[in-house]
Amino acid sequence: MLDALDTTLERLLKRELPPNVPSEDTEVFISFDTPYQGAIKKKPAINFFLYDVQENLELRSSRWLVERHSDGTVTKKRPPARVDCSYLITAWPQNEDDIQTEHQLLGEVMKVLLRYREIPETFVADNFEGQEIPLRLISLRPSNLQSFGEFWQAMGGKEGTRPKVVLHCTVTISVSVDAAEPEAGLVGVYQPNVQ
Template sequence: MLDDLDSSLEQLLTRELPDLQSSTETHVAISFEMPIDIKQKPAINLFLYDVRENMELRSNEWSLQRRANGTAVKKRPPARVDCSYLITAWANADDPQQEHHILGEVMKLLLRYRTLPEAILQGSLKGQERLPIAVGLRPSYLQSLGEFWQAIGGRPKPALNYMVTIDVPVDEESEEFPLVLDNRIQIRQGI
């Protein structure tokens, strides 16, 4: 499921930022690896650094899905999971202006969408009842961005913190049971 989210974000970037993909000279690679030494540059790096259940969006209400054959299936709602990305731009020859330009284009794009467009969803994210919520740019779950860069052995870089909330199914297909389709009340006399 997380790989489908990565693929969906890659699809969004390539579809909505065609100028960054226009030629082999300016082709900007999209990477999901740890942001220490990106090999293919220029690049946009989306590093998934935190995955956690969103307890505020948790629902305990079961749903009843009616089937055409007169049965129903009772299911728990999917868990809502926040996926946090640290997004950095990498340029040839450490050109900070090119990095800032790329990062600025990515920022404008991500702020444009409150949910991920259905057309870019890949794999298990396709056809979900709720579209993934693109929470946008927000404070990082990282305690200190400086400590993060030091811990991975890299130099500090400008970065965007981006969070997407996805549905994660928690139940396998439940057992079918028959529905009550009509009700009859019988009244007896003489009791």
């Protein structure tokens, strides 16, 4: 499921980023690695680091879903949980010191994310089953991290890592929490035979 979300975000960026960023003859790669120097193999790259997954309690529903079948039976199941998947987005130019290209890449990603409040169905991965389309996308809001300094310090254990500018986005997905209840017959309403 999370891999399908990664594919969805990759599709969105690949189709929406301008072809001349950073230049006409340079392919921009999309990565989902931990963001430290040496982890991102192909550059220039946009890296989406999934750092937080939480249930969205505001969208929680306690109403059961009841599906009626033509044979008179019904299936009852809980509604899917809504889960917020939060990413830190960083740009990785060919040359680590090329801040201009890093900012150019981030600026174009920012435009794409702000263009969409929801991810349209055309970008959703084929294997992303059970989703309520379109997927909600929230961009450029405060992250769930207590401190970016602590985050980069933790990444600093990796050789050559320095703090980078980050964008933040959260996508809300649906997660089926259980299988359907066994089918049951409907209780009919008594209708006397009046002549």
